[in-house]
Amino acid sequence: MEKRKNQGQELVEEFITGLYRWYPFRPGKSGLYVGTDDRISSMLKEYKKLDLRICSLEEVGNFNKQFDYIILQPDTVEKSRDLKELLELCHKNLAESGGLLFSVNNRLGIRYFCGDRDPYTDRIFDGLEDYIRAYGNPNNLFEGRCYDGAQVAGVLEEIGFLGRRRYSVFPDLENPTHIFADGYIPNENLRSRVFAQYNYPQSVFLEEENLWQGMIENGIFHAMANAFLFECKKEKANMSDALQVTNSLDRGPEKAMITVIHEGDKVTKEPAYIEGYNQIEALTANTEELKARGIPVVSGTLENHIYTMPLIHAKT
Numbered sequence: 001m002e003k004r005k006n007q008g009q010e011l012v013e014e015f016i017t018g019l020y021r022w023y024p025f026r027p028g029k030s031g032l033y034v035g036t037d038d039r040i041s042s043m044l045k046e047y048k049k050l051d052l053r054i055c056s057l058e059e060v061g062n063f064n065k066q067f068d069y070i071i072l073q074p075d076t077v078e079k080s081r082d083l084k085e086l087l088e089l090c091h092k093n094l095a096e097s098g099g100l101l102f103s104v105n106n107r108l109g110i111r112y113f114c115g116d117r118d119p120y121t122d123r124i125f126d127g128l129e130d131y132i133r134a135y136g137n138p139n140n141l142f143e144g145r146c147y148d149g150a151q152v153a154g155v156l157e158e159i160g161f162l163g164r165r166r167y168s169v170f171p172d173l174e175n176p177t178h179i180f181a182d183g184y185i186p187n188e189n190l191r192s193r194v195f196a197q198y199n200y201p202q203s204v205f206l207e208e209e210n211l212w213q214g215m216i217e218n219g220i221f222h223a224m225a226n227a228f229l230f231e232c233k234k235e236k237a238n239m240s241d242a243l244q245v246t247n248s249l250d251r252g253p254e255k256a257m258i259t260v261i262h263e264g265d266k267v268t269k270e271p272a273y274i275e276g277y278n279q280i281e282a283l284t285a286n287t288e289e290l291k292a293r294g295i296p297v298v299s300g301t302l303e304n305h306i307y308t309m310p311l312i313h314a315k316t
Helices: 002-021 039-046 057-062 083-092 149-159 212-217 274-292
Strands: 030-034 051-055 067-072 094-105 163-172 175-181 227-233 242-247 257-262 266-271 301-303 306-310
Touching: 002 039, 002 175, 002 242, 030 039, 039 051, 051 057, 057 083, 083 094, 083 149, 149 163, 149 227, 175 227, 257 274, 266 274, 274 301, 274 306
Parallel strands: 030 051, 030 067, 067 094
Antiparallel strands: 094 227, 163 175, 163 227, 175 242, 242 257, 257 266, 266 306, 301 306
């Protein structure tokens, strides 16, 4: 019984790696991970094969080299007292063609309008008021804070990141099952696919699943996402072409898949772990067998353990 519990805990702790597991890092390139030696850093070293250095928030400015990738642990930005200073240091240490990736909880996320508590002040509505009650007094102890999309975008533009792309994350950073490029509208009923999660369910008085469709229809779906993932580059080139990422890490290493809808009506499906290579090969074989029997299928090609197929424009 204890072994089964530990396996479940291991599985849940892996969910957070879905934030960056889909990203097309180039193996062998240099990377700087700002945070601790955790699940994400292990994934970047072992699965994405980056030549990774790990440093704390206080050590970011200690490097005299430029990295191909700089990746921030999910709470790094929120715990920094000076957002601009942190991102300026990242800009300085980033190679000209490199990429910066970081995530933030959205202070205007729908979960907080539903009554969820702020992750840093442990009170409701503090983020919605931009922490005027929590940190309005300079003597107040700073624990961290969430940002909205415009606040982060303004700092990135001021620093000089010409390439900027924002992704909306659902349900939250700890379990990023669905990631949408800003402006992209999902072609599915999210209520049956995404399960809301809260910092403090006892204070919640609305169910956000009942609000998502209305948010989409009224054009506020992305502005009120619970969290954001930012991809930043010094130049407007080689940005990711992902429109939607769906992670199924809850299926375990052998069956977990990452499905990405790309620009240009292309869809890719790849194993989230090396243990899933046999699964993607079985998917390819099953598709070919169905096609041989005259059953209509969406044909694709398998290359380097990634199955690529066209996007079918139809209602699910």
